[in-house]
Amino acid sequence: MNKKLIISDLSLSYDNNEVLTDINFDLEESEIGCILGPSGCGKTSLLRAIGGFENITAGSILKDGVCISNKIQNVPIQDRQMGMVFQDYALFPNMDVKSNISFGLRGISKKEKNSRVDYLLDLVNLGNYKNKYPHELSGGEQQRVALIRSLATSPDILLLDEPFSNIDADVKEDLVTDVRDLLKELSITSIIVTHDQYEAFNIADKVAIMNNGRVEQIGSAYDIYHKPSNKFVADFIGLGVFLPIIKNSNGKFETPLGLLDENKLGNMKLNSKDIEMLIRPDDIIHNDESNIQAIVEEKQFRGAEFLYKLLYNNDYPLLCYAPSHHDHKIGESIGIELEIEHYVIFEK
Amino acid sequence: MVPFIFLASSIFFPFNENWNHIIDNVLYDYFFNSIILSLGVGFFTFLIGTSTAWLTSIYEFPFRRIISWLLLMPLAMPAYIIAITYVGIIDNFNFLPDIRNLFGAIIMISLVLYPYVYILARGAFLEQSKELHENSQILGASHFEIFIKVSIPMARPAIILGVTLSAMEALADYGTVEFLGVPTFTTGIFRTWFGMNDTITATQMATLLLSIVFIFVFIEQQSRKKIRYSENIKTQSKLNYRITSKKNNAVIISICLLPLVFGFVIPFIQLIYWSLFVSSESWDYAFLNVIKDTLLLSFIAAFIITSISIMITYVKRLRSKSFTNKLMNIITLGYAIPGPVVAIAVLIPFATFDNFLNQVLISNFDISVGLIFSGSLFILIFAYCIRFLTVSSRTIKNGLESISLATDDAAKSMGASTKTLLTKIHFPMLKTYVLTSFLIVFIDVMKELPLTSILRPFNFNTLSVKAFELASDEKIADASNAAIMIVVAGIIPVIFITKNILGKRNKV
Numbered sequence: 001m002n003k004k005l006i007i008s009d010l011s012l013s014y015d016n017n018e019v020l021t022d023i024n025f026d027l028e029e030s031e032i033g034c035i036l037g038p039s040g041c042g043k044t045s046l047l048r049a050i051g052g053f054e055n056i057t058a059g060s061i062l063k064d065g066v067c068i069s070n071k072i073q074n075v076p077i078q079d080r081q082m083g084m085v086f087q088d089y090a091l092f093p094n095m096d097v098k099s100n101i102s103f104g105l106r107g108i109s110k111k112e113k114n115s116r117v118d119y120l121l122d123l124v125n126l127g128n129y130k131n132k133y134p135h136e137l138s139g140g141e142q143q144r145v146a147l148i149r150s151l152a153t154s155p156d157i158l159l160l161d162e163p164f165s166n167i168d169a170d171v172k173e174d175l176v177t178d179v180r181d182l183l184k185e186l187s188i189t190s191i192i193v194t195h196d197q198y199e200a201f202n203i204a205d206k207v208a209i210m211n212n213g214r215v216e217q218i219g220s221a222y223d224i225y226h227k228p229s230n231k232f233v234a235d236f237i238g239l240g241v242f243l244p245i246i247k248n249s250n251g252k253f254e255t256p257l258g259l260l261d262e263n264k265l266g267n268m269k270l271n272s273k274d275i276e277m278l279i280r281p282d283d284i285i286h287n288d289e290s291n292i293q294a295i296v297e298e299k300q301f302r303g304a305e306f307l308y309k310l311l312y313n314n315d316y317p318l319l320c321y322a323p324s325h326h327d328h329k330i331g332e333s334i335g336i337e338l339e340i341e342h343y344v345i346f347e348k
Numbered sequence: 349m350v351p352f353i354f355l356a357s358s359i360f361f362p363f364n365e366n367w368n369h370i371i372d373n374v375l376y377d378y379f380f381n382s383i384i385l386s387l388g389v390g391f392f393t394f395l396i397g398t399s400t401a402w403l404t405s406i407y408e409f410p411f412r413r414i415i416s417w418l419l420l421m422p423l424a425m426p427a428y429i430i431a432i433t434y435v436g437i438i439d440n441f442n443f444l445p446d447i448r449n450l451f452g453a454i455i456m457i458s459l460v461l462y463p464y465v466y467i468l469a470r471g472a473f474l475e476q477s478k479e480l481h482e483n484s485q486i487l488g489a490s491h492f493e494i495f496i497k498v499s500i501p502m503a504r505p506a507i508i509l510g511v512t513l514s515a516m517e518a519l520a521d522y523g524t525v526e527f528l529g530v531p532t533f534t535t536g537i538f539r540t541w542f543g544m545n546d547t548i549t550a551t552q553m554a555t556l557l558l559s560i561v562f563i564f565v566f567i568e569q570q571s572r573k574k575i576r577y578s579e580n581i582k583t584q585s586k587l588n589y590r591i592t593s594k595k596n597n598a599v600i601i602s603i604c605l606l607p608l609v610f611g612f613v614i615p616f617i618q619l620i621y622w623s624l625f626v627s628s629e630s631w632d633y634a635f636l637n638v639i640k641d642t643l644l645l646s647f648i649a650a651f652i653i654t655s656i657s658i659m660i661t662y663v664k665r666l667r668s669k670s671f672t673n674k675l676m677n678i679i680t681l682g683y684a685i686p687g688p689v690v691a692i693a694v695l696i697p698f699a700t701f702d703n704f705l706n707q708v709l710i711s712n713f714d715i716s717v718g719l720i721f722s723g724s725l726f727i728l729i730f731a732y733c734i735r736f737l738t739v740s741s742r743t744i745k746n747g748l749e750s751i752s753l754a755t756d757d758a759a760k761s762m763g764a765s766t767k768t769l770l771t772k773i774h775f776p777m778l779k780t781y782v783l784t785s786f787l788i789v790f791i792d793v794m795k796e797l798p799l800t801s802i803l804r805p806f807n808f809n810t811l812s813v814k815a816f817e818l819a820s821d822e823k824i825a826d827a828s829n830a831a832i833m834i835v836v837a838g839i840i841p842v843i844f845i846t847k848n849i850l851g852k853r854n855k856v
Contacts, residue, residue, distance in 0.1 A: 053757055077760045090758035094776040103772075104762030153762060 002065065004029045004189045005050070005157060010059035012042075012049055019045050021213045023059070027157075027206070030187035032180065034204030036194055038236065042213040043193045044161055050191065051084055051159050052077040063156065083150030087162040089142045091134040097121075097145055098130045104153040120148040123182060139166050140175060147179065151186070158183070158190040164199055176202045197237055201225075209233050225280075231346045234278045239307075241317055242276040245345065256316050257292065257338045264343050271347070278344040279318065281307060286322035290335030294318060296328050310336065374531060378553075381450055382519055382532040382560070385457070388450075389518035390511045392458035396607045397465025398507060402495055403604055405473040408589035409597040415604050416470070417846045422611030423463040424838030426795045428523025428816060429831045431456040433615040435527070436622070436824040448528045456528070457518050459611035464517075465510035472503035491590075508567070516564045519557075520686035522798040523816055533557045534798070537688045547696065554689040565684045616835060622828035639833065642794055642810040645725065649732045650790040656733065657741035657785060661748050687735065687798035694731045695803060698722040728803045735799065736792050740785040747781025748774075787841035794837055 005027045012020035019042045027033045035043040048054045050061060052074060061069040068075040091100050101120060102113045121127050124144040134142055143163060150158060163179070164172050180203045183190050194200050200207050201221040209216045209224060209232075217229045228234035243255045253260045253270055255277055286308070294310035297317070301324065308328070310318045320336060328334050404416040422430075431447070434456065438444045447456065476499060484494045500507070522534045531539075533553065541550035592600070685693075699722040709715050721727055751774060759769045793800075794812065801813045815830035 051757075051761060053760075077757075078763045078765070082761060084758065084761040086754040086758055088752060088754055090752060090754035092755065092759075092773055092777075094773070103759070103764070106763065150761070159761075 002029070003027065003062075004031070004064065005191075006062040007050070008059055008062075010046075010049065010061065011057050012045055012054055013057045018057075019213050020049065020056075023215055025208050025215060025218065027189055027191070030184070030189055031205045032183055032189075032203060033191045034194060034200040034207045035191065035210055036197060036200040036207055037210035039195055041210045043195075043210050045213075046210070047159050047161055047191060047193045050157075051082055052080050081153075081156040082159060083153065083155035083157075084159040085143075085146050085150050085161065085163045087165055089134075089146035089166075091142055091146055091149070093134050096131050096133050097126070097137075100134070100145060101149045101152050103149070116152060120152060124148055124178075139168070140171050143167060143175070147182075151188070156189065158188050160190060160192040162194055163192065164194070164196070172199070173202070179203065209236065211236070226342050226344075228278070228344060234344060234346070238280060239319055240278050240280045241319055242346075243279055243316060243318075244348075245270070245275045245277055255338075256313055260343065264340070268343070268345065270345065274348040275345055276348055278346070279338075279340070281319035281321045283338065283340045284310075284318055284320040285337045285339050286320055286326055287335050287337050288326075290337050292336050292338075293333040294320075294336055296330050296332050296334060299328070299330065308334070310334070312336075374536060377531050378533045378536045381525075381530055382534075382557075384450060385454060385521075385525070385530070385532060386515040386519040386564075388454035389457045389461060390515040392454060393462040393465045393514040394507065394511050396458065396462040397510060398469045398500065398503075400462075400604050400607060401466045401469035401473055402499065403600050405470050406491075406495075406590055407596075407600055408591045409600050411601070412589070415601070415608075417843075418608055419466055419604060420463045420842050420846060421608065421839065422460045423842050424791075424835050425460045425612055425615060426523070426797075426812070426834060426838075427457045427460050427521060428527055428797060428812075428819075429619075429834065430460055430611070430615045431524045431527050432815070432819040432824055432827060432831065433618045437614075437618055439824075450530050453521075453525050453528045453530045454518075456524055457521060458514070459607065461514040461517055462607055462611070464513045465507060468506040468510040469503050472506035473499055476502055512564055512567055516561065516684050519561065519564070520684075522687055527816070527819060533560075534686050534688050537692065538798075541688075541692065547692075551692050551696065554692045557686060558689055561684050561686065561689075616832075619828045619832050619835070622825040623832055626825035627828050628826055635829070638809045638811060638814050638830070641808055642812075645728070645808075645810060646790045646793040648725070649729050649736070649793045650786045652729060653733055653736055653740045653789045654744070654782060654785045657737060657744045658782065661741055661744045664745075665748055684738075685735065687796065688802070690731050690734050691799050691802040694727055694734070695722060698727050698730075724805055725808070728800065728805075731799050731803055732789075732793055732796070735796075736789050739792070740789050743781050743785040743788065744778070747778045751777050784841070784845055787844055791838050791841050795834055 003026045005025075007023055007025045010020060010023040011018060023046060025033070025035075035046055037043045045054060049056050049069065052069065055074050056069050056071065058071055060067055063080070067073065068080055092103065095103070098117050101117045105113050105116060108116075117130070118127070121130065124147065126141060126144060126148075129137065129141065129145070134145070137145065143166070147160075147163070164176060167175055176199055192200070192203060204221065206218065207221055207224055208218045211232050217224060217233045219227070224233060225238055228237060234240060243257065245253050245255055245260070248254050248259075253265075260277075292312075294312040296308055297311050298309040300307045303324065305321045305324050306326065306328075308320045308322060310320055312318055318336070322328075322334075326334075400419055404412060404419070431453070434447055434452075438447060446452065481494060481498070484498050489497065520534065521532075522538070525532045526535045526538070534557070537550050537553050537557070540546050540553060702722045755773060756769060759773055764772070794810070796810075797812050797816055800810050801816070804810070804813065811830040811834050815827040815834065818824070818827040818830070
């Protein structure tokens with residue numbers, strides 16, 4: 001399959017201050033990509049570069065095999081066939097919902113415009129909102145209007161800049177799923193920028209983790225969580241602690257919780273010094289029978305489960321999820337087992 | 349720019365013997381009166397403005413809505429007109445204290461300028477959160493304590509802005525102090541310029557006054573920085589109006605009516621009385637001509653100044669480079685510069701240029717074009733630009749800032765050209781602001797006195813100059829027709845602005 005979008009070796013500077021460095025990223029037709037990173041990592045700049053709002057200083061952006069941005073050339077925003085949903089939605093306050101949506105529709109009859117608007121409003125169940133003004137809508141409704149407004153012109157690629165950041169937590173989860181279903185139904189190639197990893201995991205086929213203007217890792221949500229390629233990604237995504245790995249007198253590698261399984265190490269080559277292993281809360285299983293005991297230091301009730309913060313052997317903090325009927329007091333000793341699927345090992 | 353470089357260069361001219369006279373006899377008076385006048389006006393506008401703002405933003409009482417916007421009415425009354433009417437009233441009732449002194453001038457100017465403080469302080473009070481007030485109550489503070497310890501300190505940037513604006517207007521005032529016979533810097537400049545015919549000394553005095561003004565501008569700009577900071581705090585819920593006893597209601601209403609009655613009702617009724625029963629001025633052809641000239645001049649000036657404002661604010665939005673920002677800041681300093689100073693700063697260079705031009709033309713082509721710049725409306729409108737561009741461009745800038753940059757991007761991402769962006773998005777959203785700017789300049793030009801009276805061409809007169817001339821000739825009642833027209837015209841923008849801009853923001 002041909003790539004819909006290819007970004008290669010892209011760099012971007014403002015006044016000699018480099019904000020994006022050597023970015024490589026691509027998307028297949030109708031794939032949903034997500035750029036995830038802490039605030040200030042350059043993710044919005046990347047999105048704006050793709051949209052044509054910023055002139056890149058090196059590298060290139062190809063859409064359907066055609067170059068739309070490089071150092072010399074920058075196809076204007078209007079000619080890129082891209083839609084964009086803005087963080088604050090940027091609905092035109094002086095126009096009603098209908099005029100907002102039909103703003104980008106040109107060169108078609110009034111009747112066609114109306115049926116297009118009706119069709120789009122139906123997609124998001126806002127059929128009765130045609131004549132309302134943006135200030136009469138709730139945040140979620142404004143967001144949906146902004147979304148269909150950007151879809152009105154049938155863009156090749158849809159860009160979404162933190163589209164869910166102003167949505168209340170209780171409706172966000174449903175909305176994220178709805179938006180994903182809609183984008184998939186219409187087969188729109190999309191790129192979403194967010195700082196919220198759960199949002200990213202729910203909506204994206206492919207996630208790029210960014211930090212300090214660079215892409216740290218690209219992969220599926222599962223791979224990024226379980227096989228982070230460096231310490232930044234491991235730290236940024238999900239919860240976890242690091243345990244030191246030492247070479248014992250027999251020349252085997254072990255953590256304070258026991259020996260490493262050589263089969264799982266595969267052909268990983270370990271140095272003997274300064275290495276450590278990522279332990280996610282789901283790698284530690286609570287088992288009252290186990291003879292490995294750790295002391296409960298803190299606990300958080302999360303409905304179905306507790307997140308226990310434990311201290312093992314007076315030195316090593318650990319995190320562990322346990323079903324919420326296993327209610328232990330702070331200071332109590334509880335039994336744990338280590339059950340790791342993939343070893344994730346970094347140098348300190 | 350050029351006029352002020354010229355002005356600043358005047359200090360390098362030798363100081364002539366008139367300075368001896370000025371320093372020995374009048375400089376101390378000018379200095380003392382100008383400073384006390386602006387400090388006094390600052391104090392009284394603070395007192396009237398914040399107290400009425402507090403009462404109308406905290407308490408629920410009968411007619412609260414109407415009183416809260418009626419309190420803006422004195423804004424329509426130029427200070428020299430209120431001074432003229434009160435002098436007339438006092439002449440009829442001998443037991444009243446004379447206002448033809450410094451204190452009288454302070455009260456007259458404060459009565460019409462307190463709405464600046466009122467409007468800004470009220471906006472700030474209304475933005476203060478309910479939580480904050482409830483929290484203070486839980487901690488045991490009384491209503492008065494909350495006012496003094498919480499509300500005023502939080503509204504401080506807005507209040508300082510209002511007070512400095514009033515103080516600067518007082519410093520720049522010419523008509524009121526001249527009419528009441530209080531010698532200040534502005535009247536001193538006039539006297540030196542036209543009385544002693546000493547342009548250089550007048551220019552040097554103008555430069556001195558300008559440096560005092562810059563101190564005020566500095567204070568005001570510092571407070572503006574903080575305003576931006578405090579506006580960033582979004583409040584969760586608006587304060588509920590507090591209901592109080594009937595006796596308290598009566599007290600609150602009388603306090604609020606006091607500035608309104610003295611600042612607007614009494615003088616306005618007096619003007620109408622004069623106009624109907626005393627004035628010997630008739631609505632003859634000459635008077636209608638003055639009205640025509642005034643409206644024409646105000647219209648042209650408002651149109652040109654608003655257009656320039658739109659242009660410079662757009663340049664600023666499209667390319668927000670620091671150079672254009674700095675240029676804009678310099679261009680828009682004008683509002684702080686007193687009229688007589690502006691008059692000197694533009695008249696002398698233009699007159700010099702005109703003379704030079706005529707000499708060249710006569711010696712080479714034997715034609716004379718006369719004073720094409722300094723003797724025409726051109727110089728007057730140029731001077732208005734210096735003076736009123738600030739108010740106008742700030743209004744437009746506020747409007748443009750309310751349109752987020754994402755809106756521009758959104759329109760572009762949907763394929764809109766710059767023209768579509770301007771006509772379909774920006775103009776509809778800016779309409780109110782453009783009209784507001786137009787109205788403000790229109791009325792300001794109509795009320796303007798010192799610039800107009802110095803720079804107007806021969807056979808050209810405006811209502812404000814006419815009213816002032818008549819009043820100065822002891823024909824106070826005859827000035828009433830012109831004065832009423834100025835006041836009535838001034839009410840229009842007050843209503844428009846409260847309805848369209850403040851109404852939306854604060855739900856008055």
